[in-house]
Amino acid sequence: MIEKKGILFVLSGPSGVGKGTVRKALFEKSTDLKYSTSMTTRNSREGEVDGVDYFFKSKEEFESMIEQNQLLEYAEYVGNYYGTPREYVEKTLQEGKDVFLEIEVQGALQVKKNFPQGVFIFLFPPSLEELKNRIINRGTETEDLVRNRLLAAKAEIEMMDAYDYVVVNDKIELAVDKIQAIVQSEHCKRERVAQEYKKALEADFS
Amino acid sequence: MIEKKGILFVLSGPSGVGKGTVRKALFEKSTDLKYSTSMTTRNSREGEVDGVDYFFKSKEEFESMIEQNQLLEYAEYVGNYYGTPREYVEKTLQEGKDVFLEIEVQGALQVKKNFPQGVFIFLFPPSLEELKNRIINRGTETEDLVRNRLLAAKAEIEMMDAYDYVVVNDKIELAVDKIQAIVQSEHCKRERVAQEYKKALEADFS
Numbered sequence: 001m002i003e004k005k006g007i008l009f010v011l012s013g014p015s016g017v018g019k020g021t022v023r024k025a026l027f028e029k030s031t032d033l034k035y036s037t038s039m040t041t042r043n044s045r046e047g048e049v050d051g052v053d054y055f056f057k058s059k060e061e062f063e064s065m066i067e068q069n070q071l072l073e074y075a076e077y078v079g080n081y082y083g084t085p086r087e088y089v090e091k092t093l094q095e096g097k098d099v100f101l102e103i104e105v106q107g108a109l110q111v112k113k114n115f116p117q118g119v120f121i122f123l124f125p126p127s128l129e130e131l132k133n134r135i136i137n138r139g140t141e142t143e144d145l146v147r148n149r150l151l152a153a154k155a156e157i158e159m160m161d162a163y164d165y166v167v168v169n170d171k172i173e174l175a176v177d178k179i180q181a182i183v184q185s186e187h188c189k190r191e192r193v194a195q196e197y198k199k200a201l202e203a204d205f206s
Numbered sequence: 207m208i209e210k211k212g213i214l215f216v217l218s219g220p221s222g223v224g225k226g227t228v229r230k231a232l233f234e235k236s237t238d239l240k241y242s243t244s245m246t247t248r249n250s251r252e253g254e255v256d257g258v259d260y261f262f263k264s265k266e267e268f269e270s271m272i273e274q275n276q277l278l279e280y281a282e283y284v285g286n287y288y289g290t291p292r293e294y295v296e297k298t299l300q301e302g303k304d305v306f307l308e309i310e311v312q313g314a315l316q317v318k319k320n321f322p323q324g325v326f327i328f329l330f331p332p333s334l335e336e337l338k339n340r341i342i343n344r345g346t347e348t349e350d351l352v353r354n355r356l357l358a359a360k361a362e363i364e365m366m367d368a369y370d371y372v373v374v375n376d377k378i379e380l381a382v383d384k385i386q387a388i389v390q391s392e393h394c395k396r397e398r399v400a401q402e403y404k405k406a407l408e409a410d411f412s
Contacts, residue, residue: 163396165394166394166400178394181387184384185371185384185391185392
């Protein structure tokens with residue numbers, strides 16, 4: 001019997017597109033995916049819980065983990081660090097379970113370098129106007145930050161070509177449906193399963 | 207606005223695996239796919255309807271269509287012809303609708319040559335024993351034909367590597383779910399949609 005490894009799914013996309021909301025809605029429906037909580041040095045927003053939404057760390061703690069190569073990826077974004085602890089991801093995949101990351105675009109590109117066999121999903125805004133509204137409605141950003149975030153978003157959208165799938169976030173339910181379909185279909189990819197099936201049948205034929 | 211073409215999905219797999227049953231169950235649930243009815247020269251089985259299950263043709267009619275290049279693919283299988291009329295498929299894709307073919311392995315490989323951009327799904331038997339039972343339970347085959355079909359099935363399974371996805375037909379409902387997930391996720395493939403999305407956003411940014 002072949003040891004079956006899990007699949008790494010990475011959900012990413014421009015700032016303000018609604019990655020966190022889609023991820024939460026997905027995990028309310030889907031139980032097979034294991035969510036890898038990111039680490040960050042940014043301040044927690046109202047309602048965010050340490051260890052659930054993010055691991056909130058000081059800049060010093062974060063930089064120490066960078067030095068010890070304990071992060072699968074990390075990025076500095078609008079003055080804060082964001083990163084993914086390496087150990088949890090590798091252990092979980094080895095156990096045959098799928099891991100789900102929800103991270104910024106810079107981080108996703110680093111994961112792609114380290115795990116090209118991962119599946120990369122780009123969450124796309126329904127329109128620029130909508131993206132701007134979502135950033136403003138957060139109410140946590142100054143006007144300058146909004147402008148910076150929009151410019152960053154444009155640059156991030158240019159990086160779409162590094163991804164396997166593009167899911168438009170027009171309605172959360174629809175985006176979640178599509179992500180679930182991607183997860184299910186990736187498990188049917190021939191290059192992942194052909195060897196296993198052939199072996200099972202060889203045993204029958206002998 | 208980019209003219210959006212439909213996607214060609216091809217369901218295939220060894221004789222007796224249950225392609226027809228899965229296809230019927232799929233079309234009872236899904237309405238967006240357009241089914242392209244195959245042509246055959248084999249005798250109709252009990253309950254099969256001309257123009258629904260197959261277009262039943264004489265050998266002479268079929269060979270005339272081959273000569274006039276009106277078939278997207280055709281194959282001879284256990285002494286009978288099976289084929290796919292070309293015109294319906296091309297017209298429907300052009301209109302932006304997905305086309306679904308359910309055909310034998312030899313035919314699928316020909317379609318792959320003509321339409322490498324198609325999506326090829328291999329329906330896999332849960333076990334060899336189960337495949338044998340299904341062929342026997344059809345009750346339409348002699349013992350020699352059963353043996354021939356099993357040998358053909360083994361050869362066909364070797365051709366799995368030409369396919370994009372492998373779906374095991376252990377339970378019809380599960381197989382249908384997986385095929386629907388594949389259809390949905392293929393519509394999110396970055397190489398299919400990126401250009402369209404970028405253009406939409408460029409318009410917003412200008």
